[in-house]
Amino acid sequence: xxxxxxxxxxxxxGRGDHGIEADVVVEGRMxxxxxxxxxxxxxxxxxxxxxxxxxxxxxxxxxxxxxxxRGLDAADPAGITWALRxxxxxxxxxxxxxSLAYAVSVAxxxxxxxxxxxxxxxxxxxxxxxxxxxxxxxxxxxxxxxxLSPAFQEILVAPLGAxxxxxxxxxxLKVHKGVGKKLSKMLKYxxxxxxxxxxxxxxxxxxxxxxxxxxxxxxxxxxxxxxxxGVDVAADSLHDPxxxxxxxxxxxxxLSREEQMVFVSELCxxxxxxxxxxxxxxxxxxGYAQLHAALKDVLVTGDDLYTTDVERLKVGVSxxxxxxxIMKVNQIGTLWEAQQFSNLAKKTGHVVIASHRSGxxxxxxxxxxxxxxxxGLMKSGVVGGERTSKLNELIRIGEQLGTSAKMAxxxx
Numbered sequence: 001x002x003x004x005x006x007x008x009x010x011x012x013x014g015r016g017d018h019g020i021e022a023d024v025v026v027e028g029r030m031x032x033x034x035x036x037x038x039x040x041x042x043x044x045x046x047x048x049x050x051x052x053x054x055x056x057x058x059x060x061x062x063x064x065x066x067x068x069x070r071g072l073d074a075a076d077p078a079g080i081t082w083a084l085r086x087x088x089x090x091x092x093x094x095x096x097x098x099s100l101a102y103a104v105s106v107a108x109x110x111x112x113x114x115x116x117x118x119x120x121x122x123x124x125x126x127x128x129x130x131x132x133x134x135x136x137x138x139x140x141x142x143x144x145x146x147x148l149s150p151a152f153q154e155i156l157v158a159p160l161g162a163x164x165x166x167x168x169x170x171x172x173l174k175v176h177k178g179v180g181k182k183l184s185k186m187l188k189y190x191x192x193x194x195x196x197x198x199x200x201x202x203x204x205x206x207x208x209x210x211x212x213x214x215x216x217x218x219x220x221x222x223x224x225x226x227x228x229x230g231v232d233v234a235a236d237s238l239h240d241p242x243x244x245x246x247x248x249x250x251x252x253x254x255l256s257r258e259e260q261m262v263f264v265s266e267l268c269x270x271x272x273x274x275x276x277x278x279x280x281x282x283x284x285x286x287g288y289a290q291l292h293a294a295l296k297d298v299l300v301t302g303d304d305l306y307t308t309d310v311e312r313l314k315v316g317v318s319x320x321x322x323x324x325x326i327m328k329v330n331q332i333g334t335l336w337e338a339q340q341f342s343n344l345a346k347k348t349g350h351v352v353i354a355s356h357r358s359g360x361x362x363x364x365x366x367x368x369x370x371x372x373x374x375x376g377l378m379k380s381g382v383v384g385g386e387r388t389s390k391l392n393e394l395i396r397i398g399e400q401l402g403t404s405a406k407m408a409x410x411x412x
Contacts, residue, residue, distance in 0.1 A: 001075040002072070003071060004027070005070060006022065006024045006069045006070060008062060008103060009021050013359040013360055014362075015359040017037050017359045021034040022034075024069075024074065024110075026108070026115045027115040029111055029114040031106075032110065033363060036330055036356065037099070038331075038359065042282050044307040045098070048097055048098055050095060050096055050097045057099070061096060074112035074115075077339070081101075081105065081334040084105070084334060101334050104334075109335055121367075121372035124369070124373065128371050128374060129401055129405055130405070130407070130408045131394060131397070131405055133158055133160055133378070134377075134382075134391055135379040136172035136175070136176065136381060138156065138157055138199065138215075139199050139211070140200055142154075142237050143234070144196055144198070146194075147249060149194065149203075150203060150207075151238055153233065154196070155208055155231055156232065156379070157172055157228070158227065158229075158274055158275065160274070161227065162407070163407075164398070164407065165398050166395055169395070173382060174223070175216060175227065176198075182215055183199055183211060187202065195359070196381045196387065197383040198382075203250070204248075204250040209270075213271055216229060228274035229271050229273055230274050231273060231277065232277040233276070234304070235282075245259075261287060264276060264291070268295050275298070275301060276295065277302075278303050285315055285316055289320050289321045292323060296412070299351055300324060301325060301351075305322070307332065308329070309341065310341050313345060317348045323349065326379070327352050327369070327375065342373040342374075342375070354373060356380045356387065360387070362389050366390045367390045367397055371397055374408070376409070377408075377410060
C-alpha cells in the first residue's frame with residue numbers, strides 16, 4: 001500500500017475561504033480530501049497554513065516535502081503522521097500547515113481504503129458498525145451570523161427517538177423548516193441563514209430557544225419520536241478576558257463567571273437539554289467540572305476546551321470536566337492524531353461527537369470519521385450542500401454496512 005504520488009492545491013470551501021486539497025495515489029487508486037476551516041477557533045488548534053498563506057503552503061510542500069511522503073505505507077496512518085511531524089517539527093503544524101496535514105492524511109487513508117475495496121470507515125476500524133445520530137443546528141448566531149443574531153453559536157436538535165439515519169435526518173429537516181416558518185411569521189420578514197445553515201434571526205438567546213422548543217414539541221407530536229435540544233454557547237467568543245465576564249450582544253449584558261454557570265444550568269433545566277457545548281472559557285477546566293457534577297442528564301461537552309488534543313483531554317479527565325468531547329480532525333492535524341484523541345475519550349467514558357466546521361466543503365469524509373471512530377453524534381448542520389453531503393454519506397454507509405449497522409447509544 002505504498003503511496004505512489006501526492007499532490008496538493010489550493011481550493012475553496014462553502015464559505016468561500018481557502019482550503020488545501022490533496023490527491024494521493026495508492027496502487028493506481030486516488031484518494032482526495034480537502035481541509036475545512038472554522039470561524040470560531042480555539043487558540044490551541046493547529047495553524048491552518050504556513051506563514052498564514054495557502055499558496056506558500058502548497059508551493060513549499062510540492063517543491064520540498066512531497067518526495068518524503070511518496071513511498072510511505074498508506075495503511076500505516078501513524079507512520080504518515082510521524083513523517084509529517086518530522087517535516088514540521090512544531091507543536092501546531094505552523095511550518096507545513098494543519099490544513100495540509102489534514103488533507104494529506106485523509107486522502108492517503110481514502111486511497112488505501114479504495115485500494116483495499118472497503119469504505120473509509122472500515123479502513124479506520126474494520127469492526128466499526130454503529131451509526132451516529134445527526135446533531136443539527138436550527139438557529140445560528142455568534143461568529144457564524146450577523147451581530148443582530150443570538151450570541152449562542154448554535155441551537156441544536158438531536159432526534160434520539162429515530163429508528164434509523166434517514167428518519168433522523170428527516171426529523172431534523174422538519175424542525176429546521178418549522179423554525180424557519182415560525183420565525184418568518186413572528187418577525188414579518190424573510191430570515192436569512194448563517195454559515196452553517198442555521199436560521200439567523202434578530203432575537204435574544206432566550207427568545208430563540210423558545211422558538212426552537214415550540215417547534216420541537218410540534219414535530220415530536222407529529223412523528224412520535226423523541227427529540228432533545230442542545231446549545232453550543234461558544235463561550236470564548238463571549239468572554240472578555242479583561243473583565244472575566246461573558247457579554248451577550250442582544251441584551252447588552254455581561255455575566256460574571258458564576259452568573260454564566262447559573263444561566264446555562266437554568267437553560268438545561270428549562271429545555272431538558274441533552275447537550276451543552278463550550279459553556280465557559282477554553283481554559284476553565286474547573287468551571288466545566290462544576291457544571292458536569294451538577295448537570296446529571298446533560299452532555300457537558302468540550303470543543304475549544306480540548307481542540308482534539310490528547311494532552312488537554314488528559315487534564316479534563318483528571319478534573320472530571322466533561323462527559324462529551326468534540327472531535328475535529330483538522331484541529332489537531334492528522335486522522336491518526338484525532339483517532340488517538342477519540343480512543344482516549346471513549347476509554348474515559350466520554351461521548352464523542354464528530355463535528356464539521358463552519359467553512360466546510362462537499363466531501364463526505366466526516367461521516368466516515370463518525371462511523372470509524374464509533375461516535376455517538378455527528379454534528380454536521382441540516383441544510384446546504386456541504387452539510388447534506390455528510391448526511392447523505394451516512395445513509396450510503398448504512399447501506400454498505402448492511403443489517404449489522406445499528407444506531408449508536410447516546411447516554412450522558
